[in-house]
Amino acid sequence: MTDTHLLIAGETLSGDGRDTADVLDPATGEAIGQVTHATTGDLDRALEAAARGFKAWRGTGADQRAAILTKAAALIRERANEIGAAITREQGKPIKEAVGETIYCAMLLEFYAGECKRIYGRTLVRPAGSRVEVQYHPVGPVAGFAAWNFPALNVMRKIGGALAAGCSTIVKPSEETPSAGLALVQALVDAGVPGDAAQCVFGVPDEVSRHLLGSPVIRKVTFTGSTAVGKHLARLAADDLKIATMELGGHAPVLVFADSDIDKALDTMVANKYRNAGQVCVSPTRFLVEEPVFEKFRDGFVERAKAVTVGNGMDKDTAMGPMASARGLERMESLIGDAKSHGANLLFGGERIGNQGFFHQPTVLSEVSQEAEIMNEEPFGPVAILNPMAGEDAMIEEANRLPYGLAAYAWTSDPARRRRLAAEVEAGMLAIDTGGVSAVDAPFGGVKWSGYGSEDGREGVMACMVPKAIHEG
Numbered sequence: 001m002t003d004t005h006l007l008i009a010g011e012t013l014s015g016d017g018r019d020t021a022d023v024l025d026p027a028t029g030e031a032i033g034q035v036t037h038a039t040t041g042d043l044d045r046a047l048e049a050a051a052r053g054f055k056a057w058r059g060t061g062a063d064q065r066a067a068i069l070t071k072a073a074a075l076i077r078e079r080a081n082e083i084g085a086a087i088t089r090e091q092g093k094p095i096k097e098a099v100g101e102t103i104y105c106a107m108l109l110e111f112y113a114g115e116c117k118r119i120y121g122r123t124l125v126r127p128a129g130s131r132v133e134v135q136y137h138p139v140g141p142v143a144g145f146a147a148w149n150f151p152a153l154n155v156m157r158k159i160g161g162a163l164a165a166g167c168s169t170i171v172k173p174s175e176e177t178p179s180a181g182l183a184l185v186q187a188l189v190d191a192g193v194p195g196d197a198a199q200c201v202f203g204v205p206d207e208v209s210r211h212l213l214g215s216p217v218i219r220k221v222t223f224t225g226s227t228a229v230g231k232h233l234a235r236l237a238a239d240d241l242k243i244a245t246m247e248l249g250g251h252a253p254v255l256v257f258a259d260s261d262i263d264k265a266l267d268t269m270v271a272n273k274y275r276n277a278g279q280v281c282v283s284p285t286r287f288l289v290e291e292p293v294f295e296k297f298r299d300g301f302v303e304r305a306k307a308v309t310v311g312n313g314m315d316k317d318t319a320m321g322p323m324a325s326a327r328g329l330e331r332m333e334s335l336i337g338d339a340k341s342h343g344a345n346l347l348f349g350g351e352r353i354g355n356q357g358f359f360h361q362p363t364v365l366s367e368v369s370q371e372a373e374i375m376n377e378e379p380f381g382p383v384a385i386l387n388p389m390a391g392e393d394a395m396i397e398e399a400n401r402l403p404y405g406l407a408a409y410a411w412t413s414d415p416a417r418r419r420r421l422a423a424e425v426e427a428g429m430l431a432i433d434t435g436g437v438s439a440v441d442a443p444f445g446g447v448k449w450s451g452y453g454s455e456d457g458r459e460g461v462m463a464c465m466v467p468k469a470i471h472e473g
């Protein structure tokens with residue numbers, strides 16, 4: 001059993017009559033630990049500490065902040081196997097992906113460490129020696145709320161840029177996957193971030209966010225999760241005009257053109273689809289395939305989906321682990337049933353595997369009607385939708401039909417078409433002839449209902465800063 005505590009003002013807190021909740025292993029469905037819930041008093045203590053922590057941390061020089069963040073990244077690398085194992089135990093993904101996610105957190109922190117030395121202002125020179133100096137300042141204490149699908153990376157994205165900017169942070173990782181996020185915060189504190197500036201709490205999500213966002217201490221909220229909860233938190237933030245970064249759901253289209261390398265597209269995108277059992281906000285979901293290559297793409301997709309090895313994430317041969325919760329399985333059952341009732345072809349999968357844990361087959365649907373719920377709601381599971389399309393105009397129109405706009409993918413060898421897609425596809429990230437939409441030095445975020453604000457890249461730091469103009473006569 002691994003129990004998870006709170007980390008408030010540098011102190012480890014648990015017990016003392018605090019509520020707890022079970023943490024489950026999705027491979028077995030059994031409890032493997034307990035997570036401590038913060039009391040209202042704990043949250044108030046965290047808020048007071050965040051106010052103090054902001055004053056202390058913002059006053060450190062960029063060189064010192066960079067050195068501390070670099071040291072934390074080194075600790076995270078040293079602890080990557082341990083943190084990765086906690087991710088797999090609590091969330092289910094294959095251990096290789098879990099360790100890779102942890103290393104990516106270290107890389108992101110290393111990038112941010114460099115970036116905090118590059119927070120420049122500018123000087124506007126006026127006649128007669130007067131001038132305006134534009135400076136950037138950290139916005140204030142930041143509250144972060146992270147989802148369970150990337151137990152480490154979601155947390156690092158909430159706090160890495162904020163700490164680089166000089167903000168203090170309180171993060172609430174998901175109670176379903178608490179250990180990795182807490183371990184990252186601990187590494188930051190071990191490396192020298194003041195305990196008042198890097199804190200970790202758990203509780204009933206709605207109660208914690210209402211309490212923290214209800215306080216004037218918090219000046220920014222950053223959230224990863226569903227669009228519904230994102231809108232709710234954006235409303236709470238608006239009450240006090242706190243700034244917000246919202247990394248919400250997507251429904252990524254994949255535009256496959258007849259002029260592309262179909263085998264490369266298949267090898268890349270099938271692996272991408274079933275990564276983390278499809279529980280990825282940028283997961284490729286609607287495959288819009290030009291008619292002349294539809295059959296070839298469909299048959300190649302099904303063949304590869306059949307070859308995906310599903311099993312316990314701790315097993316080195318596993319390519320796809322269980323879904324993270326019973327909630328995910330229920331959602332798959334309901335969406336696939338609804339798609340079939342709207343005339344979709346079930347080409348492979350469609351069923352839960354066994355009755356222990358939350359395993360589901362890699363699933364392929366084709367010819368799915370726009371009326372089906374799965375064509376409109378993010379499935380967040382291991383299901384691909386393959387639809388034949390008449391050509392470029394129709395494909396772009398379908399790509400942009402939904403209110404979501406996080407990631408989009410395209411496979412084409414035509415340079416003019418690439419330019420058109422870059423201009424017209426409504427998404428925060430567009431991948432052309434590649435499956436990757438994330439890099440530590442590039443902004444990650446969406447448009448429309450997929451949210452606003454960016455994480456990663458220079459934008460991830462600037463999202464935690466506010467400009468101040470100093471006018472000198």
Ligand code: NAD
Pocket residue numbers: 145146147148149173174175205206207209210224225226227229230232233247248249250280281327378379380
């Ligand atoms: P959810 O939005 O209810 O929960 C996501 C995370 O937000 C969880 O960790 C939860 O603890 C937290 N949360 C929920 N309500 C909160 C509140 N009021 N205040 C603060 N935090 C809160 O989503 P879910 O039920 O876990 O998953 C359902 C759907 O959410 C998925 O199908 C998917 O569409 C979306 N989702 C998106 C992402 C993403 O990476 N963008 C991640 C997880 C879930």
